[in-house]
Amino acid sequence: MNRENAAPDTLYNGIKLPEIWPPTGIDGTSREPLPVPYLQNPPAVIPIQVGRQLFVDDFLIEQSTLHRTFHKPRWHEGNPVLKPETGLEMNSGVCPVACPFNDGVFYDPKDQLFKMWYHAGWFDGIAYAESKDGIRWERKLLDIEPGTNRVLATRPGFRRDGVGVWLDHDAQDPNERFKMFAYFRTPDGEFGEVYTSPDGIHWGEPVRTGPCGDNTTFFYNPFRQKWVYSIRTGLGSDRSYFRIRSYREHDDFVQGADWSDEDTVVWSRADDLDPPHPEHQCPTQLYNIDAVAYESVILGLFQIHQGPPNHVCEEAGFPKITELMIGFSRDGFHFDRSDRTPFLACSQQEGTWNRAYLHSAGGSCLVVGDELYFYVGGFSGISPQRGGDLYAGASTGLAVLRRDGFASMDAPQGGGELMTRLIRFDGSYLFVNANTKDGELRVELLDESGHAVDGYTMEDCIPVRADQTLAQVQWVGRNDLSDWVGKPVKLRFLLTEGELYSFWVSPDAFGASRGFVAAGGPGFTGPIDTVGSK
Known part of the structure; x- marks a missing residue:
């Protein structure tokens, strides 16, 4: 097996990768939950120079009397924000579709626009729309196929399936600033292709990928500067295992697409902690993983298939159930999935835009002020021609979450500590994302031996009493931690009546985290938060 990374590699957070990377030996047919090695054996000292430090797992925590709460986004009241309207999207009334089928949604700082690539008409177009605010979307008529907003011209016999799009801020060649994977069904077979583009609209010649299944996607891991292909894979003849994920990483997006089976490893799958649907009782399967660097972690959206099988849905004329679960990785491969309740759930109500078959978008989420925007494709199953159909009535919805709001550490009655x-760290200014409007948060600095540092004790700390996603922590007569740069220390948080979401030490008083901002957002100049509250 070809290994680009045979030598050990220590990551930005102190995690040391094993000599064999990516890891091998995962049984794709097992239902046992997958281990997360770095949680079992964390680094002795954890560098926190990169990004807001999230409390989504116990990686950063030595001891705590606070309890963790996982949070869910709320659906935007005006959903759907994009629905089938054009001739291309209406699909002659058979299977109207206007939503990300993964595809991609990014904020482009160059044009100061939200940009969406989406599935237009079932198995038909890869289309483009743009927005100034992420809510009101405009379809531009393009020069690819006059009168439409297609970004790829129609090829006879080619029917699109899963697609992924990425805005590459670090592209050395401006003609490769946008990258795309597309899976096609043709009379001569099914296969994946990759493309590059200077503007996300005009794409170069396709390059055929290695073997893969539909709904294959990809993402960029900036912590290691690797392109990662999330490859749909089937094992054996048992249909319980025909939807799992294999993994392929490479320095170069196009060269990395030329893989063989020997170049990939089994990566992830559903397991016994993914509960089946109470009515259908089908074994759960992993339909897809979309992932993105968010602050100091890789955020993963796991699309879990709960059934029923396709033939049942086809006969009855309704969409299958896939819901989006959340996971977090600190090494880019192993994901902690402690929360097995849906992060974004189907309504399962007839007549609603998000009845079933939810799909995440490439890029996963965007940072918009104090909130995160998640764009989701949902299927109603409503077909003007057929009445109901497995793949009809797809629209785009928006879900909104507090920035860093995936999980909080909450105070019990009477308060608690973490x-x-x-x-x-190498910064000077301590910041937190916390809701303490009805209570308070104090922070104490401890030296390597665990002793409180004079001048930085709980008594010295000026309480944080606010609900803010960016609040500076200060001590009486001291507003920074510059004397402790580069030294191993601990932080002790004392919390009453509130929730603590994250902390970080910034090099500037504006609170820039130097972490990654997923698919971007207004005010950011690139993929990294260099602005803070500016």
Whole structure:
């Protein structure tokens, strides 16, 4: 097996990768939950120079009396924000579709626009829309196929399936600023292709990928500068295992698409902690993983298939059930999935835009002020021609979450404490994302031996009493931690009546985290938060 990374590699957060990478030996047919090695054996000292430090797992926590709460986004009241309207999207009334079928939604700082690539008409177009605010979308008529907003010209016999699009801020060649994977069904077979583009509209010649299934996607891991292909894979003849994920990473997006089976490893799958649908009782399957770098972690959206089988849905004329679960990775491969309740759930109500078959978008989410925007494709199953259909009535919805709001550490009655493991930072200003409008948060600095540092004790700390996604922590007569740069220390948080979402140490008083901002957002100049509250 070809390994680009045979030598050990220590990551930005102190995690040391094993000599064999990516890891091998995962049984794709097992239903046992997958281990997360770095949680079992965290670094002795954790560098926190990159990004807001999220409490989505116990990686940073040595001890705590706070309890973790996982949070869910709320659906935007004006959903859907994009629905089938044009001739291309209406699909002659058979299977209207206007939503990300993965595809992609990004904010482009160059044009200061939200940009969406989406599935237009079932198995038909890859289309483009743009927005100034992420809510009101405009379809531009393009020069690819006059009178439409297609970004790829129609080829006889080619029917699109899963697609992924990425805005590459670090592209060395401006003609490769946008990248795309597309899976096609043709009279001569099914296969994947990759493309590059200077503007996301005019795409170069296709390059055929290695073997893969539909709904294959990809993402960029900026922590290791690797392109990662999330490959739909089937194992054996048992239909319980025909939807799992294999993994392929490479330095170069196009060269990395030329893989063989020997170049990939089994990556992820559903397991016994993914509950079946109470009515259908089908074994759960992993339909897809979309992922993106968010602050100091890789955020994963796991699309879990709960059934019923396609033939049942086809006969009855309704969409299958896939819901989006959340996971987090600190090494880019192993994901902690402690929360097995749907992050974004189907309504399962006839006549609603998000009745079933939810799909995440490439890029996963965007940072818009104090909130995160998640764009989701949902299927109603409503077909003007057929009445109901498995793949009809697809629209785009928006879900909104507090920035860093995936999980919070909450105070029990009477208050509680959280102490970090040993950490090391190179910034000077401590910030938190917390809701303490009805209580307060104090922070104490501990030296390597666990003793409180004079001048930085709980008594010295000026309480944080606010609901803010960016609040500076200060001590009486001291507003920074510059004397402790590069030294192993611990932080102890004392919380009453509130929720703590994240903390970070910034090099500037504006609170820039130097972490990654997923698919971007207004005010950011690129993929990294360099602005804070500016």
